Amino acid sequence: MTSLRVALIFLAIVASTVLHVPLLLAAALVKALLPSARLRRAFNSVLTGLAENWISFNTWLIDRYSLARFEVSGLEGLQVDGHYLVLANHQSWVDIVVLQKALNRRIPLMRFFLKRQLFWVPLLGLAWWALDFPFMGRHTRAQIARNPELGRRDMEATQRACAKFRDIPVSVMNFVEGTRFTPGKHARQASPYRHLLKPKAGGVAYVLEAMGDALHGIVDVTIAYPGRIPTLLDLMAGRVPAVHVSVRQRPLPLEILAGGESDDRVRRARFQQWINALWQEKDAELSKVLD
Numbered sequence: 547m548t549s550l551r552v553a554l555i556f557l558a559i560v561a562s563t564v565l566h567v568p569l570l571l572a573a574a575l576v577k578a579l580l581p582s583a584r585l586r587r588a589f590n591s592v593l594t595g596l597a598e599n600w601i602s603f604n605t606w607l608i609d610r611y612s613l614a615r616f617e618v619s620g621l622e623g624l625q626v627d628g629h630y631l632v633l634a635n636h637q638s639w640v641d642i643v644v645l646q647k648a649l650n651r652r653i654p655l656m657r658f659f660l661k662r663q664l665f666w667v668p669l670l671g672l673a674w675w676a677l678d679f680p681f682m683g684r685h686t687r688a689q690i691a692r693n694p695e696l697g698r699r700d701m702e703a704t705q706r707a708c709a710k711f712r713d714i715p716v717s718v719m720n721f722v723e724g725t726r727f728t729p730g731k732h733a734r735q736a737s738p739y740r741h742l743l744k745p746k747a748g749g750v751a752y753v754l755e756a757m758g759d760a761l762h763g764i765v766d767v768t769i770a771y772p773g774r775i776p777t778l779l780d781l782m783a784g785r786v787p788a789v790h791v792s793v794r795q796r797p798l799p800l801e802i803l804a805g806g807e808s809d810d811r812v813r814r815a816r817f818q819q820w821i822n823a824l825w826q827e828k829d830a831e832l833s834k835v836l837d
Contacts, residue, residue: 548783555611555782559604566600567669574676590714594655597677601650608643613784616647620793624652627715629760631753631798632656634767635742635828636721637775640786644769645719648791653765654715659704659749680707701752708756717765718753722746722821727775741770741832745825747818754800764796768828770835790835796824 573596577589608614630653634645645656655677662681665671675681682703711718723743725731737744754761770790780786802816 551611551784552779552782555607558607562600562603563669563673566596567673569596570673570676587713593677597655597673598651601646604643605647605650608647608781611784612781612786614781614786615788616644616791617788618648618791618793620795621648621652623795624649624765624793625762626651626653628653628717628762629711629715629757630654630717630763630765631750631761632717632719632765632767633722633750633824634719635727635769635832636723636725637727637769637771639726639778640771640776640781640789641721641769643778643781644789644791645767648767648793649717649765653717656717656719657707657711658719659707678707678710680704704749704752705756708753712757712760718757720749720753722750722825724749739825739829741836742825742829745821747814747821750821751814751817754798758798758800761798763798766794766796766824766828768792768794768831770832772835792831 570593573589573593577586577593580586580589632645632649632653634641642658649656657677657679658674660674660679660681665675665681680703708718722745724746725743727741727743731743735744768791770792771786772788772790776786799817799820802813802820
């Protein structure tokens with residue numbers, strides 16, 4: 547029965563993807579042919595509506611067949627037409643399903659910063675492109691140190707994406723740790739947190755500097771999986787008993803980045819301290835569920 551459940555969920559998701567992606571591409575083409583920027587902005591609602599329907603169908607499948615119990619708190623006061631920066635811890639590809647289940651049609655469609663290579667994922671890459679998901683190089687610090695031009699390109703890609711997002715309701719999604727949590731990564735980092743990797747402030751700072759005055763606030767999401775971190779196969783096979791999701795709205799720390807200091811390094815250090823404090827609070831919240 548488990549294998550049958552997994553096969554049916556997988557085939558249903560594939561069928562939904564095959565249906566929705568051509569519709570998204572057709573809508574993106576119509577948008578590109580519209581004669582004015584105003585009409586193109588108005589047409590964004592068609593694209594986001596298609597994406598939200600796609601997400602809703604996938605969420606229904608998970609609700610109906612995964613057997614997981616979702617406990618979600620803190621959704622009060624969110625605006626579907628707002629502008630948010632969404633921050634979350636990252637443990638599994640299941641996180642994306644969880645975020646979409648918790649926040650779809652409660653806040654604007656989430657846009658993720660994606661590795662440039664993901665554009666070539668069959669069907670999904672084209673869907674992300676049609677929905678204006680930004681693709682970036684995602685270079686390491688060592689690569690940027692050897693070639694600073696790479697860092698400048700990533701910053702410019704962020705600024706171009708944020709310029710588009712200023713004119714439409716949007717939720718800019720950032721996994722602040724930059725990678726999925728594993729015990730090995732946790733040990734190599736000598737992370738000071740029990741359940742989290744060290745947060746990286748750079749991407750968050752770029753977004754706030756580019757569109758901070760256009761954002762309404764931060765949606766801070768903490769995801770916990772009691773027992774063990776699941777895979778997508780675990781979720782489809784009914785091996786995830788519970789998922790805990792805590793959502794908190796936070797004010798934008800724009801005064802930290804504005805700062806007034808002439809030395810950019812000082813401002814960035816202050817912002818890193820702010821996000822470290824947020825991560826300490828998140829780690830304590832995870833400990834209440836997992837320890």
